[in-house]
Amino acid sequence: MSRENGVIIAGAAETNQVGKLPGYSTLQLHVEAAVNAVADAGLRMRDIDGVATVNAPGPVQVAHELGITPRYLDGTGVGGTSFLLHVRHAAAAIRAGYASTVLITHGESGRSRVGATPFPRGASSIPGQFEAPYGTAGPTSSFTIPVLRYMKEYGLTHEQLAYVAVAQRKWAARNPRAMFRDPITVDDVLASRLVAWPFHLLECCLVTDGGGALVVTSADRAADFAKPAVHILGTGESMDAPMISQMADFTESKAFRLAGQAAFAEAGITTADVNHLMIYDAFAHVPIYGLEALGFTAKGEAGAFIADGNTEPGGVLPLNTNGGGLSYTHTGMYGMFAIQEGVRQVRAEAAAQVPGVDISVVVGNGGMFATSGVLVLGRQPG
Amino acid sequence: MSAPGTPARGKPAPAAQAKPVPEPTPDTQPFWDGCARGELRLQRCRDCGKPYFYPRPICPECGSADVEWFPASGRATLYSYVINHRPARGFEGDGPYAIAVVQLAEGPRMMTNVVGIPNTPEDLILDMELQVTFEQRGDISVPLFGPAGAAR
Numbered sequence: 246m247s248r249e250n251g252v253i254i255a256g257a258a259e260t261n262q263v264g265k266l267p268g269y270s271t272l273q274l275h276v277e278a279a280v281n282a283v284a285d286a287g288l289r290m291r292d293i294d295g296v297a298t299v300n301a302p303g304p305v306q307v308a309h310e311l312g313i314t315p316r317y318l319d320g321t322g323v324g325g326t327s328f329l330l331h332v333r334h335a336a337a338a339i340r341a342g343y344a345s346t347v348l349i350t351h352g353e354s355g356r357s358r359v360g361a362t363p364f365p366r367g368a369s370s371i372p373g374q375f376e377a378p379y380g381t382a383g384p385t386s387s388f389t390i391p392v393l394r395y396m397k398e399y400g401l402t403h404e405q406l407a408y409v410a411v412a413q414r415k416w417a418a419r420n421p422r423a424m425f426r427d428p429i430t431v432d433d434v435l436a437s438r439l440v441a442w443p444f445h446l447l448e449c450c451l452v453t454d455g456g457g458a459l460v461v462t463s464a465d466r467a468a469d470f471a472k473p474a475v476h477i478l479g480t481g482e483s484m485d486a487p488m489i490s491q492m493a494d495f496t497e498s499k500a501f502r503l504a505g506q507a508a509f510a511e512a513g514i515t516t517a518d519v520n521h522l523m524i525y526d527a528f529a530h531v532p533i534y535g536l537e538a539l540g541f542t543a544k545g546e547a548g549a550f551i552a553d554g555n556t557e558p559g560g561v562l563p564l565n566t567n568g569g570g571l572s573y574t575h576t577g578m579y580g581m582f583a584i585q586e587g588v589r590q591v592r593a594e595a596a597a598q599v600p601g602v603d604i605s606v607v608v609g610n611g612g613m614f615a616t617s618g619v620l621v622l623g624r625q626p627g
Numbered sequence: 628m629s630a631p632g633t634p635a636r637g638k639p640a641p642a643a644q645a646k647p648v649p650e651p652t653p654d655t656q657p658f659w660d661g662c663a664r665g666e667l668r669l670q671r672c673r674d675c676g677k678p679y680f681y682p683r684p685i686c687p688e689c690g691s692a693d694v695e696w697f698p699a700s701g702r703a704t705l706y707s708y709v710i711n712h713r714p715a716r717g718f719e720g721d722g723p724y725a726i727a728v729v730q731l732a733e734g735p736r737m738m739t740n741v742v743g744i745p746n747t748p749e750d751l752i753l754d755m756e757l758q759v760t761f762e763q764r765g766d767i768s769v770p771l772f773g774p775a776g777a778a779r
Contacts, residue, residue, distance in 0.1 A: 369650035375681050376738050377647045378769050379726050382715035386726055394707035397753050442710035442723070442748060490728045490738035491681065495707055 256286025324611025329618025417568025
């Protein structure tokens with residue numbers, strides 16, 4: 246990527262609170278996040294000429310609520326990673342001249358379900374015919390299915406899987422906004438209620454309310470904003486299968502691998518260049534799959550890598566430093582919060598700040614390993 | 628590790644909740660017609676020979692539209708599973724139940740439930756051999772899998 250057509254994140258903010266917010270509708274969460282992000286960039290709403298969000302409520306509803314008529318709309322909705330794809334598409338749109346300043350919003354009343362979209366899955370859909378009849382009850386009973394195969398093939402232990410939650414709680418303890426902050430042990434995790442064996446409650450993400458938003462614009466304006474620009478150095482997107490039963494390989498995420506390869510190639514980086522990492526953690530096994538798919542560890546070694554302390558405070562590869570979906574917040578489509586923490590770390594304004602973050606990588610997941618977006622964020626233009 | 632039965636949270640479910648019944652579509656109708664006759668059908672590409680599942684109009688391997696249905700052996704091995712403690716609608720009375728993915732002898736994988744054997748980690752061993760069986764739900768016969776060699 247040449248410097249003359251670089252793209253940056255100029256504004257980033259979450260809703261004033263995340264957690265249990267029964268007094269907010271889904272749209273109020275979008276609007277509050279949008280207002281906060283535009284203010285964070287030092288802009289006015291009328292400066293925004295592109296809007297992106299998932300297809301429910303969609304960019305038209307959000308833009309109309311904000312009182313603007315953008316010339317670029319993106320309603321990409323491929324699950325919780327969608328916002329990473331919105332960043333990628335916004336970068337392309339800005340380079341193409343379709344927009345100059347794109348606002349990407351997320352708001353989700355995932356816990357309180359105020360003004361929330363019902364989960365659609367008709368009995369005639371493909372998952373309705375070939376998965377729902379077997380008693381799937383949301384992500385806890387489907388996203389989790391591959392891990393037993395992984396455990397048999399690569400020797401991941403129940404204790405190593407549990408330790409993913411322990412490591413992330415150590416980061417959450419440093420984040421005042423995290424929903425769960427008290428330290429936990431492997432024994433605590435394994436003693437928590439079974440949700441879908443081998444997964445216990447503490448190996449499953451939270452369900453919360455909240456939102457976040459981003460302002461993306463061209464890098465030639467990088468000096469115009471109050472806060473340091475966060476340069477979008479590389480992006481990738483990919484997919485695996487629309488149903489967990491059809492995932493190409495139960496021991497690796499094809500979507501993570503392909504999206505990561507694209508993002509690293511565009512940024513011209515290797516894993517050795519990465520100071521900080523966010524991997525969408527709907528469940529404890531997802532960071533393990535992410536570390537291996539992007540080449541941070543060899544296949545089969547990520548569980549031991551985390552259990553050896555490498556990703557927790559003081560470790561060589563700080564991972565999920567907001568506490569992640571397991572301890573910080575998880576509205577249902579968590580990707581926006583992973584990006585927000587990557588931005589905060591590059592700007593050096595995170596609650597649990599890692600020293601000297603020049604490059605942060607954000608790995609998003611959509612559906613049950615169905616889709617992925619990956620972003621390489623940098624302090625410098627590249 | 629044992630998997631003790633843990634009651635689901637919340638209010639008791641209304642009585643006689645039915646398990647989900649699939650609604651066939653034109654592209655999947657031959658599969659469900661096969662199930663109604665006690666036959667597990669897959670599709671196969673007549674150009675490249677690849678068998679596949681779930682039902683689709685073109686071959687996922689080579690893109691050919693020259694595909695055909697054929698009766699599968701019904702043999703499979705247990706590929707992976709979870710034991711779900713938060714029952715879906717219609718499963719409230721089953722206790723913790725396995726949601727499994729099996730590897731069919733012909734190659735494709737499919738989701739299923741495992742019947743005829745306790746749904747515990749001790750009894751459900753990966754790669755164990757299974758055989759298709761069918762459960763009637765309304766007008767639809769749903770393919771399930773049980774231990775190979777068990778009386779049908």
